[in-house]
Structures are given as C-alpha cells and as structure tokens.
Amino acid sequence: MSGRTFLVTALAICGSLALPTVALHAETVASPDGRIVVTLDADGEGVPFYEVTRAGKPLIARSQIAFNFTDEDPLRRGLKIESIARGAADTRWEQPWGERRFVRDRHNELAVTFVETRPDPRRLTVRFRVFDDGVGFRSEFPGRATKPETRIAEELTEFVIVPKGTTWWIQAGDWNRYEQIYQQTPIDAVSMAHTPMTVRLDDGTHMAFHEAALVDYSGMWLQRLTGQRFRTHLSPSSRGAKVVRTGAFNTPWRSIRIADGAAGLVQSDLELNLNEPNKLGDVSWFKPAKYIGIWWGMISGKWSWAQGPQHGATTARTREYIDFAARHGFRGVLVEGWNVGWDGNWFGNGRDYSFTQSYPDFDLKAVTDYARKKNVRLIGHHETGGNIDVYERQLNDAMKLYGDLGVDVVKTGYVADAGGIISCNADIALPCDTQVMEWHDGQRQVQHHLRVVEEAAKNRVAVNPHEPVKDTGLRRTYPNWVAREGARGQEYNAWAPFNNGPEHEPTLVYTRMLSGPMDYTPGVLSVTGGNGVPMASTVAKQLGLYLAIYSPIQMAADFIESLAAHPRELEFIKAVPADWAESRLIAGEVGDYAIFARKDRVSEDWYVGGINDATAREVTVTFDFLDEGKSYAATIWKDGEGATYETEARHRIAYDRRTVKKGDSLTLWLAPGGGAAVRLQPGK
Ligand code: NOJ
Ligand code: CA
Numbered sequence: 001m002s003g004r005t006f007l008v009t010a011l012a013i014c015g016s017l018a019l020p021t022v023a024l025h026a027e028t029v030a031s032p033d034g035r036i037v038v039t040l041d042a043d044g045e046g047v048p049f050y051e052v053t054r055a056g057k058p059l060i061a062r063s064q065i066a067f068n069f070t071d072e073d074p075l076r077r078g079l080k081i082e083s084i085a086r087g088a089a090d091t092r093w094e095q096p097w098g099e100r101r102f103v104r105d106r107h108n109e110l111a112v113t114f115v116e117t118r119p120d121p122r123r124l125t126v127r128f129r130v131f132d133d134g135v136g137f138r139s140e141f142p143g144r145a146t147k148p149e150t151r152i153a154e155e156l157t158e159f160v161i162v163p164k165g166t167t168w169w170i171q172a173g174d175w176n177r178y179e180q181i182y183q184q185t186p187i188d189a190v191s192m193a194h195t196p197m198t199v200r201l202d203d204g205t206h207m208a209f210h211e212a213a214l215v216d217y218s219g220m221w222l223q224r225l226t227g228q229r230f231r232t233h234l235s236p237s238s239r240g241a242k243v244v245r246t247g248a249f250n251t252p253w254r255s256i257r258i259a260d261g262a263a264g265l266v267q268s269d270l271e272l273n274l275n276e277p278n279k280l281g282d283v284s285w286f287k288p289a290k291y292i293g294i295w296w297g298m299i300s301g302k303w304s305w306a307q308g309p310q311h312g313a314t315t316a317r318t319r320e321y322i323d324f325a326a327r328h329g330f331r332g333v334l335v336e337g338w339n340v341g342w343d344g345n346w347f348g349n350g351r352d353y354s355f356t357q358s359y360p361d362f363d364l365k366a367v368t369d370y371a372r373k374k375n376v377r378l379i380g381h382h383e384t385g386g387n388i389d390v391y392e393r394q395l396n397d398a399m400k401l402y403g404d405l406g407v408d409v410v411k412t413g414y415v416a417d418a419g420g421i422i423s424c425n426a427d428i429a430l431p432c433d434t435q436v437m438e439w440h441d442g443q444r445q446v447q448h449h450l451r452v453v454e455e456a457a458k459n460r461v462a463v464n465p466h467e468p469v470k471d472t473g474l475r476r477t478y479p480n481w482v483a484r485e486g487a488r489g490q491e492y493n494a495w496a497p498f499n500n501g502p503e504h505e506p507t508l509v510y511t512r513m514l515s516g517p518m519d520y521t522p523g524v525l526s527v528t529g530g531n532g533v534p535m536a537s538t539v540a541k542q543l544g545l546y547l548a549i550y551s552p553i554q555m556a557a558d559f560i561e562s563l564a565a566h567p568r569e570l571e572f573i574k575a576v577p578a579d580w581a582e583s584r585l586i587a588g589e590v591g592d593y594a595i596f597a598r599k600d601r602v603s604e605d606w607y608v609g610g611i612n613d614a615t616a617r618e619v620t621v622t623f624d625f626l627d628e629g630k631s632y633a634a635t636i637w638k639d640g641e642g643a644t645y646e647t648e649a650r651h652r653i654a655y656d657r658r659t660v661k662k663g664d665s666l667t668l669w670l671a672p673g674g675g676a677a678v679r680l681q682p683g684k
Helices: 003-013 262-267 270-274 315-328 364-373 388-405 443-458 490-494 504-508 539-548 560-564 567-575
Strands: 027-030 036-042 048-054 057-064 067-069 079-094 102-116 123-131 134-141 149-155 158-161 165-169 183-186 197-201 206-212 220-226 229-234 243-246 253-259 289-294 332-335 377-383 409-413 421-423 436-438 462-465 553-555 580-589 593-600 606-612 617-622 631-639 653-661 665-670 675-682
Touching (some): 027 102, 048 123, 123 270, 134 270, 149 229, 262 580, 315 560, 364 377, 377 388, 388 443, 504 539, 539 606, 539 631, 539 675, 567 631, 580 606, 593 617, 631 665, 665 675
Parallel strands (some): 289 332, 289 553, 332 377, 409 462
Antiparallel strands (some): 057 158, 197 206, 220 229, 421 436, 593 606, 606 675, 617 665, 631 653
C-alpha cells in the first residue's frame, strides 16, 4: 500500500474522506487485472502529467494535461495535487440493440484534483478510469462564481507514445472531412490525424486513440509535434475560442484502447462504457432492420435528386420499391430527393431546402400510407447542404411530420467542405443573428447533432447522419442515434474504377468501426458503379460486408432489379440480422482481412464471415463458439474459383452446404478483394 493510499484509507476509516490531503508523491491506479498502470502527478514546474505502462512496459511516457484560454492565463504550470478520490466498478448493462447484448464495465478509478499555487487559485480534476482493455480520462472544470464562463483556446493534452510502431490514420483538417483512404505509416510520420487513430506497436500490442462522450465540446484531432509526441488540436470555431462553456463542465473522455492483438481492439467496449447510460428510456420502437432505397440510382448518375425527367423520387417508383421491400422482408425504403430544394446547387449551400414540402411528383402521405399497409416504413431524408440554419428553423416541423407519418428513421446529411457548415450563430443558446461558418466536428455542430437527435427522439424517430461528427459512443445515452457515415462509404465505388481499393473496408473494421455503427451501404451485387465502373470487390465480399461492418440499419444498396437478378445472394441478405447477441472477431489483421462470428439476438443462428484485402488467402475457422451437442446446417456463400476483384471474375461466387458442430473447422479461400458469408442454423 502506498503512503497516500494508506492516508486515504485511514481518513476513510475515520469517516473524513472529504478532507483534502497533502500531495506526497505520484498517484497510481491499475486496471482490475493489474496489467495497465496509470501514474498521475505534477512535474517540477507544477505541470500535471500522466503516464501509462502495461505489464511493466512504458506505453505513454510523461504527457501533460493543460489548457490555454482566450481571456485568462494558461492552466498549465504551478499546480500541485490537492486531493484525490478513488473508486471501482464491476457492472453489466444491456444494450437495446448492438453488436452484443450485454456489456461489462469493470474498471478502477482515480480522480486527482490539482490546484494552482497562486493567489485566487484555479482547480482542475483529472479523472482516470482504467479497464483491462484500456484507459479513459477527462478534465473536470469546477464552476467559478467569479468567472462563470470558460473560453478554451486550445486543449494541450498530450500523448507521448513510447514504443515504435505502425499507424492507420486519416488527415484531420482537410476538406473532405472523414471521407478518406487510410494512410499506413510509422507513428512518427503522422501529421494531424482524426480519431480513432489505430496503432500496432512493433511487439504486436495494438492501441487506438479516440474520445468518448463528445458533448458540447469540440472534436479532438491529434497533432504530432515531434517524434511520437502527439497533442490535442481541437476542431476550430467561428468564435476564436474553440470551446465556450458556462459553469462546471467536463471535457469528453480521452480514450486509449490497449490490446494484445487486433481482435482485442475490435472487441473492446471502452468508449461505450465511458458514456452515460440511456437517457431516453424505452426505445423499443426502434427496430434494427435492413432497407433498400431510391439512392444508388442518384449516386451512380442514372437518376437525379433534382426535378426533371430523371427524377428518382417519384410516387410510382417509391411504390415499386415498397412492393419489392414487402415481398422480400425489408423493413425500410429510403427515399432521397423527395423534398423541395434539390434543383440547382445544394452542395455547401442548402438555402432552398424545405423539409416539409414535397416535389409535385412525390406524394408523401400516399406513399407512407401505402407502405404502412404493406408493413414497410419509409426511411426519411434531410440533406442540409451543410446549412444548419435553414435546418434548425424547420427542425421541429420536419421531425413532427415524419413522426406523424410513421417514418421512424431519418438519414440526415451535411454535404459541405470541412469548415463549410453554415450557422446563424456561434452558440446554440444565443439568439440567431449573423451567419457564421463552422466545422463538421466543432462545438457548434456537436451541439447541433444532439439537438437533432433529441428532437427526433421526441417524435420516435431514429437518426443516421451522413457527413456527421465522428461517433464517440453516444448511442449508449441516445439509442435513437443508430448509425452514421463518417468515413468513405460504398458511394465512392460508384464514381471511379476501384475507387475505394480492396484494403479500404478491412482497414475500416479496425479504425472507423472502433467508434460505432457505420451506414456503409453494402449489397451492390452488380459490383458495378456508374457508367459501368468496376468495384474493387467480388460479389461474396458484398455479403461479407454485412458481417464485417456493423450497423443496426443495413442497406441493400443496389437497384432492386439487380438484387432480384441475384436470388441466392438476396437469400443471404434477407436472412442476415442487423442486431446481435454476441459478436467476435475470430480472425484478422488491421488492413488485411476481418472474419467475424456473430450470434443472432432473436434466434440460435450464428453467422460467420467477412472481408479481404487484395491478397488471396485461406482462413481456417474453428466453430468453437457453437453450442455443445447441437448440429448446425451451414449455408456457405464464398468466392468462386479464380474470383478476383481485378477482372470480370469479380462476379464469380460459389455456394456450399454442410453440417457442422462445435469444434469442427472450415477453410475458406478469400479471393483478392473477396469475402465470405456463412449462416449456421441449429437442428436442421
Ligand atoms: C452524401 C451522402 O453520403 C449520400 O448518401 C447522399 O445520397 C448524398 N450526400 C445526398 O444527400
Ligand atoms: Ca458522404
């Protein structure tokens, strides 16, 4: 027992834990399994810092926690430990929907309050939660009677990574938001990265840097200073101060997943555990489901969002899609381009959008009535062109309209270059006066998303934003925030040959997907984009995507004619769940391949499969997760002989059936750009 722990324990026994104790030396807190140890202290100049080791090995060297402000002195040097508090938890909570039903939250906690050694001192509490699979920490600002407003110019929290390694990352601060191909570089070649930023250390340890519970704050970018030293760089704001808060507040949790290998990284629920529990209560009205849509036609250039002879969203076509959905058991039909505002330039503009008025050739009431009779729901669409001013003025009416018509999922969109969000003010609480420009992940847009999610929830509508702010686990607190884009999605495959490349999706699994569900929109069975452009995918990979890239709303993105032309593949898409009791990555490496085993939430069926990069490989799957004593009928969709994304052989798919039981194994050959999908049904 350390001297401080002894002192605290003694005080606790005397019932006077609230008494401040005097800083004697560094404070430490370990993970429940004892492997991860965090040290917190202030250095010789009084700069608060932390360090992280795992199994005795330094992972994060002395890294400062500090802030600059626009209107007061930096909070950085001249601090000392004033008091500490410790805690621990071991609980299990249930997700209303997700990759797994139950999540275990087991951690030890240390909160250290630092105080300045100057007259009228300021205080900062740093709270660490240490789990077996990583750490989370946040800075907590107490309210001040003398200066209620805090204006953060920059958060200066650092992450000094000790061992050498490789990083997968996308550029932060660039025009295309998160929609980029991942770069794979040594850690010391990163410039400014979005999070999650994934790292494989040379000894095989995997880490991912991210944040949890990004609420009323600005998104964190990671800027490399020198060597392997990274510093927080907050997304900008029109106000100058990147974050403005009144009263007491906390930063989001800065999170570091740490695991022995790639599977441990994917398996972790660290950020979900760092978020607050469900604030919405019963959300059973949201049904995880699959959907089709009037969408690929616009993306591939055959139809238009705008009015005219190619207009996609007509009443007649919507009825046709509803009929197809009803016939094949898809719950949702997405319709884009139904509302006024798409004619002319809407990109980064959005001034003409109405979210309640339809185009004359689209009868919203008639199609929602028609859908309801067929047990199908429309999926709504609110593209803003980045203009949140126009959207927020109509938000209540727009959500009420959908809610009243039984449209219970809405896809939102913010198509504008980074920094191109148009707002009428810099703070959601201020009266609306002048137009300002904001970032997709700045404080104003973070506020906006939550406002949309809360307004939607009041109307029993779930939300799926495109061009969103990154996911930070807020689906736990707001379970109607069901998916988002926030990476380069399938749409890019429609625009140029091999646009995303075969490595893209097996990289997403270990990077973007660590943050939460993605509306990637799989299921383009033609593996062909606009003007016949070939996709970097075999047909089997389009099926494997349903198991590799999780979302509780999964699209079958292709034209219905193409889905119908692939009846055996459609059989898989119809069967595969969008909600799981359990999910495990059973084989894979970052950027190479990813094979999952997932168990259905409402039946005893298991599904196994996933996706590959450009290198053909054989993967042997052992069915050690199946129930003892049962036999399972396995239906297999796999790459056909000689299949490859590089040629017309991308269309080659093969099928197989066999009976398997626990402990049996199956070797799957994955083509270049390939994939596989297996359904396992017990007792058949
Ligand atoms: C970009 C989105 O990612 C895409 O899905 C949508 O169709 C267009 N914006 C138009 O809203
Ligand atoms: Ca997009």
